[in-house]
Amino acid sequence: MTKLTQWLWALVLLGSAWAALTLGALELPPTCQEILWPLPTYLLVSAGCYALGTVGYRVATFHNCEDAARELQSQIQEARADLTRRGMRF
Amino acid sequence: MATGTDQVVGLGLVAVSLIIFTYYTAWVILLPFIDSQHVIHKYFLPRAYAIAIPLAAGLLLLLFVGMFITYVVLKNQKVTKKSQ
Numbered sequence: 001m002t003k004l005t006q007w008l009w010a011l012v013l014l015g016s017a018w019a020a021l022t023l024g025a026l027e028l029p030p031t032c033q034e035i036l037w038p039l040p041t042y043l044l045v046s047a048g049c050y051a052l053g054t055v056g057y058r059v060a061t062f063h064n065c066e067d068a069a070r071e072l073q074s075q076i077q078e079a080r081a082d083l084t085r086r087g088m089r090f
Numbered sequence: 091m092a093t094g095t096d097q098v099v100g101l102g103l104v105a106v107s108l109i110i111f112t113y114y115t116a117w118v119i120l121l122p123f124i125d126s127q128h129v130i131h132k133y134f135l136p137r138a139y140a141i142a143i144p145l146a147a148g149l150l151l152l153l154f155v156g157m158f159i160t161y162v163v164l165k166n167q168k169v170t171k172k173s174q
Contacts, residue, residue, distance in 0.1 A: 044144065049110050056101065060101050
């Protein structure tokens with residue numbers, strides 16, 4: 001089974017379980033019902049927040065290598081000069 | 091470590107995501123357990139908005155992504171037409 005079918009299968013199972021519970025398959029106390037019906041949206045929002053937070057954290061803690069950056073820039077200039085000499089237009 | 095603005099932007103993103111997460115968790119999960127006469131309910135919108143607002147935001151996001159893709163595709167087509 002491919003990954004896509006696995007994910008779709010899991011989604012279908014969880015979605016049908018949620019739909020069945022929201023439409024009253026089992027007799028749940030009212031507070032549980034009230035928490036249950038926004039649950040998919042809640043999971044989506046928290047997944048989005050986690051993604052955003054991870055991106056922000058990695059941006060903030062990225063290790064900047066000054067020397068490597070300068071070396072790369074000089075290599076780019078060198079390559080550019082070489083290619084223009086050989087006749088390539090940028 | 092990353093330079094100045096990078097750190098500020100990154101930590102800002104982390105803070106925003108934490109704020110949204112705590113507010114939304116309190117709204118969806120904690121509020122039903124709190125007595126409806128408590129003063130804290132004043133700080134939260136009616137429960138229907140807990141689905142409406144993320145849904146609207148998601149649709150807006152899809153709209154922007156679609157517009158961006160359309161713009162890039164059209165720009166590419168114009169470039170290829172000019173070079174023909």
